[in-house]
Amino acid sequence: VKHKDFSQSTCPIARGLDLVGEWWSMMILRDAFFGATRFDQFQKSLDIAPGILTRRLATMVEAGLLERRLYSQKPPRHDYVLTERGRSFFPVLAALSAWTEEVLANEDVARATIDRSTGVAADLAVVDRATGKVVSFDDFLFDGA
Amino acid sequence: VKHKDFSQSTCPIARGLDLVGEWWSMMILRDAFFGATRFDQFQKSLDIAPGILTRRLATMVEAGLLERRLYSQKPPRHDYVLTERGRSFFPVLAALSAWTEEVLANEDVARATIDRSTGVAADLAVVDRATGKVVSFDDFLFDGA
DNA sequence: CCGTATCCTCCACGATACTG
DNA sequence: CAGTATCGTGGAGGATACGG
Numbered sequence: 001v002k003h004k005d006f007s008q009s010t011c012p013i014a015r016g017l018d019l020v021g022e023w024w025s026m027m028i029l030r031d032a033f034f035g036a037t038r039f040d041q042f043q044k045s046l047d048i049a050p051g052i053l054t055r056r057l058a059t060m061v062e063a064g065l066l067e068r069r070l071y072s073q074k075p076p077r078h079d080y081v082l083t084e085r086g087r088s089f090f091p092v093l094a095a096l097s098a099w100t101e102e103v104l105a106n107e108d109v110a111r112a113t114i115d116r117s118t119g120v121a122a123d124l125a126v127v128d129r130a131t132g133k134v135v136s137f138d139d140f141l142f143d144g145a
Numbered sequence: 146v147k148h149k150d151f152s153q154s155t156c157p158i159a160r161g162l163d164l165v166g167e168w169w170s171m172m173i174l175r176d177a178f179f180g181a182t183r184f185d186q187f188q189k190s191l192d193i194a195p196g197i198l199t200r201r202l203a204t205m206v207e208a209g210l211l212e213r214r215l216y217s218q219k220p221p222r223h224d225y226v227l228t229e230r231g232r233s234f235f236p237v238l239a240a241l242s243a244w245t246e247e248v249l250a251n252e253d254v255a256r257a258t259i260d261r262s263t264g265v266a267a268d269l270a271v272v273d274r275a276t277g278k279v280v281s282f283d284d285f286l287f288d289g290a
Numbered sequence: 291c292c293g294t295a296t297c298c299t300c301c302a303c304g305a306t307a308c309t310g
Numbered sequence: 311c312a313g314t315a316t317c318g319t320g321g322a323g324g325a326t327a328c329g330g
């Protein structure tokens with residue numbers, strides 16, 4: 001029996017984490033956004049055990065984030081390419097990356113060690129498409145109340 | 146010895162996940178954004194075991210996302226309130242929430258089960274503050290290349 | 291080069307009982 | 311109400327060997 005199963009949850013955050021919440025998933029997506037498609041590209045870049053990479057790749061294909069595309073008949077070889085759904089996850093990763101950089105900017109030690117080239121964006125904001133307004137926690141509070 | 150320790154990683158995504166990557170962390174943040182501050186508010190809302198809630202709360206305080214604030218001397222009682230760092234995580238959660246709703250909008254069964262009130266935003270976009278442009282994967286590709 | 295198979299470890303999480 | 315204490319488990323992740 002699975003510990004956490006939120007595939008039936010009504011909360012979009014829980015459902016989202018159900019799809020990409022495993023630790024390596026986001027890292028694999030990051031590499032995919034950077035152009036990786038081959039098994040060993042992911043493997044070397046992430047320094048991940050091959051067995052667990054196989055598993056993560058499989059669940060992500062199942063979740064519709066990646067597509068397994070045959071590029072060689074014999075021996076059978078596959079590319080793992082982002083689906084539309086996977087590509088649409090980009091803003092989330094960008095937001096996370098931007099948040100971390102913002103947070104670490106205040107820590108002297110961390111600043112020197114952060115490699116911006118592995119980040120995806122510098123300074124991001126989330127806006128409401130309808131109004132064009134920046135979505136902040138304070139706005140959220142007002143709207144919600 | 147810890148399995149995954151990316152506190153020294155140079156990748157902002159890995160570092161970010163190191164701070165909020167545990168499954169319940171984001172759910173706790175969600176509740177905090179919705180106004181929860183007391184132990185049992187989180188506990189009942191999330192239906193989480195008290196022991197693990199204690200641990201998650203402690204690590205999140207340690208990570209600087211929450212602040213433990215004494216509101217009663219005897220017996221000693223605490224509020225868990227968002228720090229500035231915690232509040233600044235809001236856009237990430239908003240982006241994740243928006244992504245999930247977008248993804249599930251195409252699934253008939255899911256559509257009926259999603260409760261928008263537990264999401265944080267209807268239709269969001271992530272933009273670059275400097276240019277005001279919407280951040281998409283395709284733009285990223287062009288900029289990167 | 292692209293994985294699969296196997297075995298192992300550890301810790302996040304679950305359940306429950308209990309206390310000031 | 312606001313937790314602490316204890317015990318148990320499954321699965322994510324690790325290491326390595328092997329195969330087409």
